[in-house]
Every structure is written in structure tokens, then in C-alpha cells.
Amino acid sequence: MKKVLEVYNIEVKLGKQTILKTVSFDIEEGKIVGLVGPNGAGKSTTMKTIVGFIFPERGKVLINGYDVYREKEKALAGVDALIENPAFYENISGFDNLKLWKDFKKVTREQIIENAMMCGLTSEQLKKKVKKYSTGLKQRLALTKVLLGNPKFVILDEPTNGLDPTGKIEFKEIIKKVKKEKGTTFLISSHLLDELEDLCDKFVFINNGKIIKELEKSDIMQSQKYTIIFKSKKEEVLNVLDELHIKYYSIGGNEVEIELDGADITEINSYLMSKNIRVEEIKRKKKDLEEVYREIFIDNIGC
Numbered sequence: 001m002k003k004v005l006e007v008y009n010i011e012v013k014l015g016k017q018t019i020l021k022t023v024s025f026d027i028e029e030g031k032i033v034g035l036v037g038p039n040g041a042g043k044s045t046t047m048k049t050i051v052g053f054i055f056p057e058r059g060k061v062l063i064n065g066y067d068v069y070r071e072k073e074k075a076l077a078g079v080d081a082l083i084e085n086p087a088f089y090e091n092i093s094g095f096d097n098l099k100l101w102k103d104f105k106k107v108t109r110e111q112i113i114e115n116a117m118m119c120g121l122t123s124e125q126l127k128k129k130v131k132k133y134s135t136g137l138k139q140r141l142a143l144t145k146v147l148l149g150n151p152k153f154v155i156l157d158e159p160t161n162g163l164d165p166t167g168k169i170e171f172k173e174i175i176k177k178v179k180k181e182k183g184t185t186f187l188i189s190s191h192l193l194d195e196l197e198d199l200c201d202k203f204v205f206i207n208n209g210k211i212i213k214e215l216e217k218s219d220i221m222q223s224q225k226y227t228i229i230f231k232s233k234k235e236e237v238l239n240v241l242d243e244l245h246i247k248y249y250s251i252g253g254n255e256v257e258i259e260l261d262g263a264d265i266t267e268i269n270s271y272l273m274s275k276n277i278r279v280e281e282i283k284r285k286k287k288d289l290e291e292v293y294r295e296i297f298i299d300n301i302g303c
């Protein structure tokens, strides 16, 4: 599949500090990728470097095959970004702010209103001066501005900052809709892992200015843990698991959670049957993004 973004070994220095150290990853067309990492990991710096706000010491960034630093205009055509607090003129209305982008984004007045509605702004709110907007409304205005003119590639740094739960839910729906209907590619950073888990096709994990892992959503779901629901007596089941040296956690009346360490679940099932253990069901446990985050950043695996 066509790659919209290719980041090759970028190194970024700000002042005397090296903030990014050989950051590389890519994004395929039409995918939503989550950039995940703790505070100060380098997410915003990576995003700013991708859109050419920061010039790297080394490495290159290609968008749709064009070099961001050598062919900036071509590379950034059809790209928009929401990085840090969006700047708006406070003394004019939200609508008048959006109108300033009308020619640049090649959109009509009607398209501006349509986009604003999609992003949850009412016509009353659009008429108000931006200085009267709450943080959440400003964020909706910023998202409207970013999505004007149907950009092909959109970068969003902490886009749900300041949004209430309704706003967060609506935000996810908007992004899903835009992806589905327009095939837009997204790079999104957020500290809200369940939000990213729901939206993203792939996750890029960054810490201390280095990419430390990349996982597809399907990889995240793969866990080594299974739940066995049985009809036999519990002590009989646990005895058999002991014989097999399987790590287990007893979690309920007739349920036990096991963790495979290279063992084969089919063989375990056959062994249980050969010992006359009556198994009702074996379910593979789903891992969530928070569990993966904990393994990577808190238990320090892979850092």
C-alpha cells in the first residue's frame, strides 16, 4: 500500500539538547496511526519536524514521496496539522476566523458551515467572538479549520485537550467518519489510551526521543493469556495445571486464567481432556493498549 508518510532517522537538536535520536516510522494511506509516549517523550517535536516547523540535523521526511525540507510546497500540499494551542483572532467570530482560510483552503462559505456543524459547532456559536469561546469550543473550531478542504493527511497533537466527554466521543466519531468517507490518513497523539485504541490502526511508541516499538492493532490484541471455564472440581484442574507447570491465577468459582509461556493451548486442552477434566470453554484474553503501555513504559520492557 502507498505510504503517505516516511520518516527516516531524524535527529533533532533544540539548544544543546538532542531531543530526537534517529526517529523512523511510516504511515500507509488511509490509516490512523497513534503516536504514544509519556510526557516529554518527543511526540510534539516529531510532529513539528514532520510538518517542517523544525529542521532536523539529520534524516529526512517524505510526504507522498516528496521531501518536506527540499520540496516543501509539494510535500505539504493537502496536509494540515493541529499542534499545540491553535491561534485564532480573539476579537472576531469563529466563522470570520474560518473565512480567513476560504481562499487558501479553496472552500465555499457553505462548506465552512458544513464542516463546523460536523465538528459540533452551532451557527449561534460560530457567530460569537472567539474570546468568548471555552477551551472545548476553541478545540472544535481548530478541528474545523484543520479539516477544511478535505486534507489528505492530518496531524493532530492532543486533539481532545479541553473537550468534555461528549466532545471526546464526538471527536472520535468525526475522525472515523472522515477516514471512512474521504480516506484521510491521520497521525494522532493523545494521552488517552482508550481513545487511541478505539481509533488507530497502528501505534508508534516513543520515549526519550527514540521509537521503541511499533505495533499493529491486531498485534495488541494478541495476548498469551487464556481463561479456562470448567465443570470439574477446581482442585483437579489446578493439579493438572501444576503437572504441566502452567502459570495460573484462579479468578472465580469455575474459571482459571492461565498464562502461556511458549506452551500450546491445543496441547493443554488435550491434556486436560486426557485427565478427564471437563472444559466448558477456553477464551483468549484481549490485551488492551493500557496493558501494552504499562509493559513498555512502566515495566521498562523494550526501553
Ligand SMILES: Nc1ncnc2c1ncn2[C@@H]1O[C@H](COP(=O)(O)OP(=O)(O)OP(=O)(O)O)[C@@H](O)[C@H]1O
Pocket (backbone or CB within 6 Å): 014, 015, 017, 019, 037, 038, 039, 040, 041, 042, 043, 044, 045, 046
Ligand atoms: N524549544 C525547546 N527547546 C529545548 N527543549 C525543548 C523545546 N521544546 C521541547 N523541548 C524538550 O524536548 C523534549 C520533548 O518534548 P515534546 O514536547 O516533543 O514531548 P511530548 O512527548 O510532546 O510531551 P507531552 O506529552 O508532555 O506534550 C522535552 O524534554 C522538552 O522539554
